[in-house]
Amino acid sequence: MIIVYTPEGETPQYLNAGRLRTSEIQIIERTADRTWDALRDGLKGADVTAMRTVAWVIKKRSEPALRFGAFDPYEDELAVRLDDDEVRRFAEGLMKVYGDQPEQLADAWDELRDVAFNPETAEAAIEEQTAGPKETGENPASSTPETSTSDSSPTSSTSDLPTSTP
Structure with missing residues (x-):
């Protein structure tokens, strides 16, 4: 504080x-x-x-x-x-309490803006809480490396090469 x-x-x-x-x-x-x-x-x-x-x-x-x-x-x-950390924690708490009550949440956001030391932090915390789930851009099904489906063997350079006959 x-x-x-x-x-x-x-x-x-x-x-x-x-x-x-x-x-x-x-x-x-x-x-x-x-x-x-x-x-x-x-x-x-x-x-x-x-x-x-x-x-x-x-x-x-x-x-x-x-x-x-x-x-x-x-x-x-x-x-x-409220300092920056307190503002973020307060915003999280407000979302948990009023997340399904838009009118009360709007009033709570105004109160947060009033008590924040840094107005920019309050706006960022509100934005973060109201933005919804974040997309990571990763496909959760492909979290492990894929196995090669190529017909060539990964060790073809070490395979025995056919010898030519003279």
Whole structure:
């Protein structure tokens, strides 16, 4: 997951919450007084405590002296977006759940587009899921090498040649 932190009037900061050290997770759990599983679920639901706490720990990588109390963004300055791998997994899941319900699937695709960090990845994942089965161009019946049906022997060059008589 990517936390997008956009302080008013400043350039957005992209904080990758997809790869955290265990020590960072422990700090997040202690600070938020919740388990990592609950916090990760909170990120998925845009829970402000989860977003703030995780964003703070990630920001501490570049600003070690940053205190939790000093990192107090406005609620609308934090948002969570799915990284590329999450987008692909989410698209697969949506297809499994709504594949036979076109109207619900269309709404789900719109939601995926809204939560994807990279819109291009969302479009590619949707395309991949809606394209149907892929053709490989191979004939499954001919997956083994064919046996020669030629009358000539494959070892004719080593066969005894008829000798001519003088």
